[in-house]
Amino acid sequence: MKKLTKLVATAAATAFLAAAGAAVAEQRVTITSWTSPKHPTSKAHQDFADLTEAQYPDAFDFKVFNGGALLGAKPTLSGLRDGVADIGILALTYFKAELPYAQMVADMALLGDDGYVMGGATTEFFMLACEPCKESFSKNGIVMLGGLSTAPYVLLSKEPITEISQLSGLTVRTAGSVWDRWAAEVDVKAVSVPSSEIYDALSHGVVEAAVQPVGALKSHSLIEVAKHMTTLPLGTYHSGGNYIAGLGFWNGLSPEQREQLAANLALGVARTVFYYADVDREVLEEAAGLGLTVHEPSAEMLEQITAFRKTDLEAIVEIAKEKHGIADAEALLATYSGLIEKWKGLVAPINGDVDAYAALLQQEIYSKIDFTKYPNN
Incomplete structure (x- = not known):
């Protein structure tokens, strides 16, 4: 009996040590x-x-x-x-x-x-x-x-945007860097907030549009506050x-x-x-079904972003050095x-x-x- 008790105790100790290990x-x-x-x-x-x-x-x-x-x-x-x-x-x-x-x-x-x-x-x-x-x-x-990398960025907005003139004076959430420079070119006030805060920014009128991938309408629930999308090619984050x-x-x-x-x-x-x-x-x-209206940008909008992309790329070396x-x-x-x-x-x-x-x-x-x-x- 003592031998059995000893064996049981030894087995229990071994199991404990194995679990601890x-x-x-x-x-x-x-x-x-x-x-x-x-x-x-x-x-x-x-x-x-x-x-x-x-x-x-x-x-x-x-x-x-x-x-x-x-x-x-x-x-x-x-x-x-x-x-x-x-x-x-x-x-x-x-x-x-x-x-x-x-x-x-x-x-x-x-x-x-x-x-x-x-x-x-x-x-x-x-x-x-x-x-x-x-x-x-x-x-x-x-x-x-x-x-x-995100999927390509587009313009998500509360109201339709298809012309450059409709951008003028708007406050738009961007991810900084090149998008801020583009915003300045089209008379947009760029605001940088984390992507998790875009919903609140749109719903409270802090911004009227956001530069984000299409999927943000679902993954950040932006479809509830932004019913319009403009397929402007705005790169990737x-x-x-x-x-x-x-x-x-x-x-x-x-x-x-x-x-x-x-x-x-x-x-x-x-x-x-x-x-x-x-x-x-x-x-x-x-x-x-989501209530989303998809808009194509005007020829002028496309020409502007294409021209901006070219001139901005030429400036990036100097930006990297100086800034x-x-x-x-x-x-x-x-x-x-x-x-x-x-x-x-x-x-x-x-x-x-x-x-x-x-x-x-x-x-x-x-x-x-x-x-x-x-x-x-």
Whole structure:
């Protein structure tokens, strides 16, 4: 009987130690977003967490916070740096002084007419091709693990807008940088608020229109306050990252944990871009039922944005040098432009296939990074 009791006690102790070991091995990972749970970026966060937990069930315990429940848009940079959250979405254009290279990338927004292209090109630029970018991120206590790109921006408004004259005097929510310069050209007052606050800004009359992708009508519920859309080609927002980690958190991971966390990053980025494109498609298919009226811009509006795009691109090098203090702007912009052309060729055959896109991201970016040393490799 004593022998049996001893065996039972030993087995119980072994089970306890095994459970304790599993608990110690499981790394808590907090992901923060200010977007709603149905937004493309939040949906991709949850996918990434679920996939990684399923692949490494004893390695990570993910906690995903949406809708600004943990951190708002602008506090996210300091929150990641200080360990309030471990991974999050960052709109890099909110941090002009801290992240000058990201502003240079944002200034190329009007080159964006395909989210798949810009998501791939920008992620490759930030993670592989731009050492000063990585240094800038590290200096601010963050690590870029995956970029993003919205679907192409259009003009969402409370009243119809098809002529340049109808823009004059309006207050419009923009995402800063090039859109502010365009706004000045057409006599628009540009207002910068986080995308999560556009609904309130429109509903309370703070702004009369917003530069956003079509899908924002659903993912930010803007269809309730903006019933008109003008298909003016206003580029993409791609100076951001949906998978940006705090440097302290990243440095605290073991080499094995880093590689495990990186295993699904390509698919996470791919799903972010795919969800943006998918919600655009949904809105356009449901336009009539949503009460949305789609307007084509006048020839004059199209001519103006085309001419502005050309002249603004010519000025970006000087803007990067004088405003953002980037001495080697020509070389970096040439590299980035080359990546955009490269990704145009890569994504053309995949026709929006999210798994094929993830495979491209893995092949062209993630397979080339040693995550045990990144971002210092």
